[in-house]
Amino acid sequence: MLKSLNLQDMRQKAYQALDQRARAITAGLGLNELRALMRGEPPTEKPNPRYKVHTTSFLFHIRPRYYEAGSTILTHTFRLGFFTSFFFFVELFTGLILMIYYTPSPEKAYESILNLLNNVPFGQMLRDIHRLGAEAMVIFTTLHMLRTFLTGSYKKERSFTWLTGVVLLGITMFLSFSGYLLPWDQLAYWAVTVGTSMAEAAPLFGNEINLLLRGAPDIAANGLLRFYLLHVVLLPLAAILVISIHYYKVSREHGISLPAYMEEGNVPPEVKKAARQRIDFIPDLLTTEVFLVSLGILLLVLGVTVFNYHAPLESVANPQVTPLDTKAPWYFWWLQGMLKLGDKILMGVILPTIVVLVLVGLPYIDRNPHRSLYKRPIAVALGVLSVLILVMLSYMGLPQYGIEMEPAQRIIQDMSPQEGAGPLQRLPFEELQLGSYQVNVNEPINMCPNLDFGCPAFEAFFRLYSDRVNQAIRKGDLPAETQAVVVIEDWQKDLRKITLRIVWPGEDGKSKSYERIVYLHANRGME
Amino acid sequence: MNRINLQILLGTIMVLATSVVVLFYGLNEEKRMAEAEEAQRGRAIEQGAALFEAQCSRCHGTQGTGIPGLCPPLNDRYFFDQRMKDVGWSGTLEDYIVATVSSGRLASTRPQLYPGQGTPAMPAFSDHFGGPLREDQIRTIAAFITNWSETAIAIEVPPTPSGPVVGTDITKELPEGDPAAGEALAITLGCVACHIAAPTGPAWLAKDGEPGVGSHAATRITQPDYTGKATTPEQYLFESIVNPNIFVVSGFASGVMPQTYANSLTDQDMANLIAYLLTLK
Secondary structure (H helix, E strand, O other): OHHHHHHHHHHHHHHHHHHHHHHHHOOOOOHHHHHHHHHOOOOOOOOOHHHHHHHHOHHHHOOOOEEEHHHHOHHHHOOHHHHHHHHHHHHHHHHHHHHHOOOOOOOOHHHHHHHHHHHOOOHHHHHHHHHHHHHHHHHHHHHHHHHHHHOOOOOHHHHHHHHHHHHHHHHHHHHHHHHHHOOOEHHHHHHHHHHHHHHOOOOOOHHHHHHHHHOOOOOOHHHHHHHHHHHHHHHHHHHHHHHHHHHHHHHHHHOOOOOHHHOOOOOOHHHHHHHHOEEEHHHHHHHHHHHHHHHHHHHHHHHHOOOOOOOOOOOEOOOOOOOOOOOOOHHHHHHHHHHHHOOHHHHHHHHHHHHHHHHHHHHHHOOOOOOOHHHOHHHHHHHHHHHHHHHHHHHHHOOOOOOOOOHHHHHHHHHOOOOOOOOOOOOOHHHOOOEEEEOOOOOOOOOOOOOOOOOHHHHHHHHHHHHHHHHHHHOOOOOOOOEEEEEEEEEEOOEEEEEEEEEEEOOOOOEEEEEEEEEEEOOOOOO | OOHHHHHHHHHHHHHHHHHHHHHHHHHOHHHHHHHHHHHHHHHHHHHHHHHHHHHHHHHHOOOOOOEOOOEOOOOEHHHHHOHHHHHOOOOOHHHHHHHHHHHOEOOOOOOOOOOOOOOOOEOOOEHHHOOOEOHHHHHHHHHHHHOOOOOOEOOOOOOOOOOOEOOOOOOOOOOOOOHHHHHHHHHHHOHHHHHHHOOOOOOOOOEOOEOOHHHHHHHHOOOOOOOOOOOOHHHHHHHHHHOOOOOOOOOOOOOOOOOOHHHOOEHHHHHHHHHHHHOOO
16 A cells, blocks of 8 residues: 555656646646647646747747648648748758858869768768758748739838848849859859859949959869858858848738738628637648648658759859850859840849839839739739749840851750760760771661670660751751761770761861760769 | 648658668668769879870870970880889879879980970970869870770880991981881881871871972972071981971971981881882872
């Protein structure tokens, strides 16, 4: 009797001790309460301890106690803002680890990336996730903005939040752009050279801005250090600050907007009531967020493993050699496209400034009080038009558009680009059969009778190559007498020298030619 | 099942799935890193090949077989098996190549065989020393050269002359020459590397309307810009071989051709070479 009483006593004491620990750690939730949370049951105590967490815990005090049911409809927000901040945290986390292996100097930067790839377990995965997350963050920021525009959620009390959002779009793009230079490969070097040269177009201070960014007339050690510090210190700090302001407005002041059809016009009272019903942060929203985070991480990990996304890495930066087809990062293609259309100052500075001003001033320009798509046809039409124009301009920003290249050079560049991999680089090494081949003469059939399984990829390469040459001849870009030649020589152990040459008679009777020599090693790997 | 439970269940499954994917990815990491290293080496060799072709092949030969009397062969058994011991180098062969390419050679280590271009025997290639190449580019050249290590064959050093050497007096009376022996000698001496195979020196063979060296020998001495002392085609060829810098054909660099033949060829060798060259009209 005495014994069992003692046991019960001890059990109770132990429970109390554990309960106290739990309350300390969870900022007020006891064991019973936690159990109820996991089971989706109502609160076990009064007053509701789940609300208490929002005042006692730092991390929860910036989160709202509840959302209105109407604002959590998936097709209203698509969780775009949530995923944008998710990617920001992914970037912070992977970026901090990547910093350990990186040295911001032209001599060491590229080497440290190579080392990350061949000597750091999970190094490639981290780099790929960092890059994929960066691209996703730019995409999700833009989509989040587009969603906010289409649901009219930038009006009235939300206009300042919209402004911080525009600032965040800029910070996101420059975060991504400043990270672009760090691997110090040809892609990075020339994309950033093209990007910063746009700043040069600015009147009065153009040169100074350029000099400030690059640290010298050309990007070198100083420029790399500046971009590195921008990327790892200044811009992340700015992002954290502005994200905090942006989010605080949402969580404490005006909340996430309700869909317009639940707010505007003759909404039946029961719909209005249902829309305003509170969904508590703990446990409902918190569970959803943890669920979305696991979904996001799974998708990122699948992206860089099963779906084979890899951050590009070209050969080491060479200020002396500008590769053909140099281009800015994709989210600046629209700017490059505009620069092709006209004057550098008008297209590169004045119009982009107007675009930014329109974005900033949108809540004040658009005085229409309605939020429903149907009640603001002009704004929606203009928005859709702007998106189409942006896509068009981006297409025009591609190096393939509007920049004349000799047809022979274009064909050879497409077959075997100076940087990155083309059809030639993707051929399996063992199919590169030695010999000298006339490309647009014979049908490429049974080219490798000595190989057990033939060489389908090799033949496909020749088919593609001669199609391109014949197409150019049909279009009149190249004369009918054009000859295209491929020479494959054994150069060294596991190394072959491939010469691509196009010869055509010029207008003055002399024969002209364009050629590119490529060395391919058996172990080079695919990109 | 309510929404929370469903999300907890799905979330747990996804976290497990992520862990499984990461685990399997991790199991392959050793192999992936080794492959990445191989691929990086392969790419370095590719880049080194292009740089070697552009910077080194003029003197060391396209396939690294060297040019006797000028630059040593690199695609050579001796280079991989014995060279390091002979010079007492304590680092790796790759370091040896990087050091040599970076700073060049002020004086040849084997002036009798490979005097190089004079002083310096080999120029410095590193941009730290006024050359055109970055450190990483020099590393790729070293990667390319060391890739010959397995396939390199022994390149024979041209035999030392049997008998008295010919000297630099171009008016000297020479014995009767044999064109066939001259041709064989031109190949073993490596003359063909620069004068036939590559356009490093003036072409010997007739091409595109330009006559061969046999005809040029007669016409060059009558050119107004001719600076040598020869008065006959035979003397012109003699002079060009023993004293190549006295007159350099326009469009070619001075000091590229070895200046050692006066002390390494016999009278008969010279006669044979001249006889062979005169057949190349």
